Amino acid sequence: MNLKDLDVFVSVVAVGSLAGAGRRLGVSAMAISRSLAALETELGVRLMHRTTRSISLTPEGEAFLGHARALLDLGEAARSSVTSDPEIASGTLKVTCPHLLGRAVLVPLLGELQRRQPSLQVELILSDDLIDIVEQGIDVAIRLAHPKDSRLVGRKLSDNPRALYAAPVYLERHGAPGALGDLSQHQGLRSLAMTSWPFMVGDDLRLFPIPGRFACSSAEGVKEACLHGMGLAMLSYWDVEAEVATGRLLPLSLADAEAQNLPIWALMPSSRNVPTRVRLLIDELRQRLQTAPSAG
Structure with a gap:
């Protein structure tokens, strides 16, 4: 079985079109079509329905897709095993x-x-x-x-250390919370999918409802709002490493709780x-x- 034909098949499925797969592999759409036809002829089944605008897998194509990916991985492993x-x-x-x-x-x-x-x-x-x-x-x-x-x-x-963060301008206006109960007096920033902040109080997980009036569909929007001094946000160390290094965001510590790390x-x-x-x-x-x- 020709691994190039398998690569074409998997690429067409991933990209969703013959032309897109051609751009990805650096060949023409006509060459992509020929490879698919050759593979279908060899297998004796139709793997996908294709038009100029869309492609969809047949039941046979869906069943074969996982095997095609496995064969490509096996070919890559074989090449790696004999490389200098x-x-x-x-x-x-x-x-x-x-x-x-x-x-x-x-x-x-x-x-x-x-x-x-x-x-x-x-x-x-x-x-x-x-x-x-x-x-x-x-x-x-x-x-x-x-x-x-x-x-x-x-x-x-790795672990993913998290903490509450705030911009200096927010802390100048509102001060910093000292304990978990103080958070209800602050503006919290959250994603639409997150309604509570997870904290560890000793060995116990406690979900604290996020106070505040701002929610965003993305973590990037929450971070940007935090940078603009709109409130407190629970963010990963990796989200804010650069901003903390330059002082644009400051980590906050609570006396009785720590943000849950994931x-x-x-x-x-x-x-x-x-x-x-x-x-x-x-x-x-x-x-x-x-x-x-x-x-x-």
């Missing part, structure tokens, strides 16, 4: 990550990785939504909190035949994240 340098990464690294963590940590790390690995292509999806990485053909997802999808293989990279995980569709590009990313990301302090 097992630290050489090639192919396309497809990774997804939340916006703030991705922009602050992953983008510069991927740039450095590509500088050392000239054959490595990268496709980065920044999204705070839980993307189905199996369906989308993504190599690895960087996620906050414990994984919930039992289909995925998880590797914990782990950062790398999630993959399988632990078998992990490509070199994925292994190198995980190793370097773990090393970078472990430079964080234990608290905000």
Whole structure:
């Protein structure tokens, strides 16, 4: 079975069009169509319905998709096993990550990785939504909190220290809370999906309803509102590392509670035949994240 034809099939599914897959692979849409036809002829089934505007998988195509991805991973592992340098990464690294963590940590790390690995292509999806990485053909997802999808293989990279933060201008106007009960007298900033701040009081988890009048659909918007002095926000150390270093945001400590820390995980569709590009990313990301302090 021709691995190039398999790559075409998987790419068309990922991108959603023949033309898009052609741009991704650097070939014409006609070449993409020929590869698909050759693969379907070899298998003796129709894998997808395709028009000039859209594609959709047949039941046979849906059943074959996972096997095609596995065969491509196996081919990559076979190439890596005989290369003169097992630290050489090639192919396309497809990774997804939340916006703030991705922009602050992953983008510069991927740039450095590509500088050392000239054959490595990268496709980065920044999204705070839980993307189905199996369906989308993504190599690895960087996620906050414990994984919930039992289909995925998880590797914990680091803790994700969080704290309450505020801009100096807000603290000048309203002062700093000293204890958990003081928070009700302050303006809290939250995402639409988050109605309570999680705190640890000793060994107990306590959810404190977020006071205030501002909510945003994205963590980026919450951080921006915090920078403008609109209120307090619970943010990750990685979200605000640069702003804290320059004094634009200040971490707050409560006498009787600490923000609950959540782990950062790398999630993959399988632990078998992990490509070199994925292994190198995980190793370097773990090393970078472990430079964080234990608290905000």
